[in-house]
Structure formats: structure tokens, C-alpha cells
Amino acid sequence: MSESTVLVLGSDPPPTLDRLTGRARVIFTDEAGLAGRLPTADVLLAWDFTSEAIREAWPERGPKPRWVHTASAGVDQLLCPALIADDTVVTNARGVFEQPIAEYVAGLVIAMAKDFYGSWELQRQRRWRHRETLRLAGTRAVVVGSGPIGRAIGTTLLALGVKVDLVGRRARPDDPHFGLVHASDALNGLLPHADWVICAAPLTDATRGLFGKEAFGLMPPRARFVNVGRGPLVVEPDLIAALREWRIAAAALDVFEQEPLPADSPLWDVPHLIVSPHMSGDTLGWRDALAQQFQDNFDRWAAGEPLANVVDKRLGYVPVQ
């Protein structure tokens, strides 16, 4: 086959694509140059996976990439009606982030159970104050999102002795790891029994604003909420109100409606709210892992084989087999 053109959106820092040398013409672009270059590209690598420029720049007609790969698990930031309608295949970074995010969530859950934040504040004050904290084993978590990330979180919490209810789009009565996977319409019935509510869902029209006043109102006062999915899954003012009014015990957000979170955001100092800068999945070497994963898929592309991690563009994620 003739040499392919791979267009890379973003270069800060650039990916290492050494395995494409001599096999593809690699062109880098920023957001401003994207629309002009898309018609010349066979493949688009969304290396800057936070950019929403693809939605604006995607050509309605004419030549365009036949394959888009994003260096992220979520695809909400690039899917647009024209791309969904096209034959273009979209693939994602499934496999890179699951284990790190599961570790991160487990750590947050333990840190909240054991009041690490209280201990650290007391350490700053040089005060010795013994407290009794929660035993994690035997508590109950609702994990929303039955894709690879939600499943990895669930598996890790199970290993810590937590009872896990996994919630997906559709019910699965005979899941090999979790037994029953609950359908999304079962969520409201599960929330009142939750010690932990973990959001690891993809952002779609069906999940936007999923955690708002109603959901927080259904959680018991002991509930602690964690979002590692996407910011707009949460109605941020409703979460702030729930925490300020002690309707839930604590929360941790790694993702936000607006990222980076502005310095004047009220979220920085809500009582019992832990804020981190969208880093739950980003472990040392993650960029190399993402570049290797894209090149592995390029090998399949060049050989005419089916690509890995193909997104169901209408669902907005890679369906679990």
C-alpha cells in the first residue's frame, strides 16, 4: 500500500512514533491548522486528547481520515454528528488507564475511610489526636460504569473486601466477575445503601448530569462520592450544596466541568471535598504506553487487519465483549 499520512493533533510533548519511520508520513498540527490538514490525512491521532477542535473541524464531505485514534479512554471530546455518521473508525486508549485509575480510586476510598486528610491537618498543627475510623471490609460501593475502568475499580474494591454493585447501561445477569451487573435504571434503588459511590462512566447524552440533586439526595449521610469519569457527569453546584449541607459525608473529584479548574472556582475549598488535577490514570511512562498502543494499532491498519479498541460511535465507548 502507498505510504499513509498520519496527522497528529498536539505535540506538547510529542509522541515517540519511531515505528512509523519509513511507513507513514507523520505531520503535526495544532488546533488552528487542523481543518486545513484533515483532508490530506489517512489517519488522525488525537494526541492532545483534551482538544475539542476535532468536533469543529471534521469535514462534512470530501476526503477525510478513515481512522481516528484518541490517546484517551473517553471519546466525548471528539465525537460529532458528522464523524458518527461517517465510515471513519474511531479507536481509543483502552487498556492503558484501567489499573492506575483503579489504584487511585482505592487509595481515595481508603484515605477517606481512615481520615488521612484529618491526620495530615493535625500533623500540620503538631497535634496528637487519636480517632476511630472506618473498617473498609464489609462496606458497600456502587460503581457506575461497567466498562474496563469501572470493572477494574470494582475488582480492586472487591479485593479489599468491599461489596460492589456495578452499574452499566444494560443489566447483565451472569457477569463472570460481578455476578449481576445492574442496569442504569437500578441506580436510584442502589444509592440509599451505598457507603461509596464511584463514577467511572463515559460522558454521553444519557449520562450528562447523572449526579445531581436527585442522586445526592438519595445517598445516605455516610456516603462518599468519587468522580474519575468526566466532569459534566456531575452537576457541580448540586455537589457543593450536598457537601455544605452535610447531606453526604465527603467527595473527591479528579475531573471537572472546566479544566484546568480556574483559581477562583468555589470547588477548591468546599468542606470534605478533595480536588485533584485529572491525573488518576496518568502514571510514569503513560505517554510512551499511549504511543506504543497507537503504533500497535497502526501495525494492524497497515496489515489490513481489524483495529483494536473500536469505539461504538453511537454508544460513545468501546462495548465490553
Added chain:
Amino acid sequence: MSESTVLVLGSDPPPTLDRLTGRARVIFTDEAGLAGRLPTADVLLAWDFTSEAIREAWPERGPKPRWVHTASAGVDQLLCPALIADDTVVTNARGVFEQPIAEYVAGLVIAMAKDFYGSWELQRQRRWRHRETLRLAGTRAVVVGSGPIGRAIGTTLLALGVKVDLVGRRARPDDPHFGLVHASDALNGLLPHADWVICAAPLTDATRGLFGKEAFGLMPPRARFVNVGRGPLVVEPDLIAALREWRIAAAALDVFEQEPLPADSPLWDVPHLIVSPHMSGDTLGWRDALAQQFQDNFDRWAAGEPLANVVDKRLGYVPVQ
């Protein structure tokens, strides 16, 4: 049998011993009254398990309790030559603290791997600064202490994908859970390969000062150290030096040479040192669990059955079967 006398050292708060009603005469004492009352008691419950008064008050000769139970895992604070030489049986609180401590250690390890402390400091400053952190799976932990607490820590870390080397007093080549348990003389060979060094050993003559200049010098610069055993297992000035000179990356202490840690201790603000007030095993309901456990053992005592959790007084802990 005639009614037994159970002497309880400590009453802040007192244990609930309702199952002893009508079966034993329960007498409370403080440290000052201990020596005078020991000759009248059949059983001593060291409810204030931090007290070292038993070592001073234990009678060389004459009537004395035939059974001492301590509401703690460690027994270093009460063993003295006269008690070791006596026929008196010593039992401990094995079974109550293992799972909570394992959860606590797993949380500390993840918090250090993911730099939760850095994120919290940045949150206070309202600063969004993304960092890449450690993937826990695949790292290597050395857990010192092959009793129930060390084993629970090891099992929990294994479940998180960490490779675990468990170190006990003697080697066990065919441990059912860990394969090889290393002998204490293997420790120095393991430390250079450790990402995590967890101290959960009993305090005995053989382990006092185990973690000092030599041990910290053998750890690699990436190593992070956690002590949930007893304070004197660590030579605190040597740990401070190792952290200040960046010879190891971080540490967390839940136990100290002097407890409560005085407000003017230098340990409160050593860089990369996390301090917590001896609470790793103390989850809500722990005092009730300790009182129930003592009463379960009293049932055995009253029935003339062998007691559970009998300490090998010469080793200084309950040997794992």
C-alpha cells in the same frame, strides 16, 4: 469453680464486660493501685494496653494472676523477666487489628504512590498542576513481620498487584500464601530492591532498632518506609537523617518511641514524613470487639479449656501455626 476475680487495668472508657456478670468479681484499678491488687486477682485484663506498669508491679513471688490478657497485638509493654518465668498464661488481641491495619497500610502506600499529599497541598493553594505518579502494580514491597498483621498487609498488597517479600524470624520455604517467607537475616539482601518497606514486627530484643542507619542506607532512593509495628523498632534520628538527605523518598509513622508524640518533636515536620497518632488498627467498634474477645477467652477459662491467642512469652508474640 469458685468465683474468679478479674482485675482490669484502665477504665477510660471502661470495657463492657456484661457476660462476666455473676461469674466473676470485676475490679478496676489504675496504675498506682495495680501492685496492691495483683495478689488478689485470678485474671488480669490489661485494658489500658499502653501501660508499662505491669512490668514494675508484677510480683516476684506469692499469689498472682494465672492469666494476663492484653487488649493489644503487641505484648512488649507488659512482658518482664518475672512474668516470663512464671506459669502465668499471657494472651493477646490477635484477630481484631489485622484487617484494619492492612487497609491502613494499603492506603498509605497508594497515597504515597499517587502523591495525594502533594495534591492536597496544591488544593490549599488553588493550583492545578498535573503530575505523573507511580503505578502500584508491579512494584515490590518488603513486609517485615510474618505474624497475622504482617500477613494481612502482605495479602492486601498482593491483591493490589504488588510483589511481596514477607520477612519473619525464621525462613519458611513452603508458606501456603506467600511461597517463601524469608528469615530475618535475609532482610539486608531484600532492602536494595524494595519500593516499599513495611514494618509490622513485634518489639523484642531482636527487633529493637531494626530500622536504623544501616537499613535506611541499604534502601534505594525510591524506597518509601511505613511503620505500624512499635516505635522503638525505628531509630528515629536515623530516619530523620535519611529523609532530610533524600536517601529514601518518603516515610509514614503511626507509632513512635514516645507516645503521644510531644508537640516539640522534630518528627512533626520532616519533609516527606507522614505522622499519625497510633490509630492504624482502631476502627469504629474496636473497643467492643476487644471486650468481646476477652469474654470469649474467659468462657474458655471458666470451662477449663485451652485459651486462644496464647503468647510465646520467650518469643514475645503468638507464633503463627
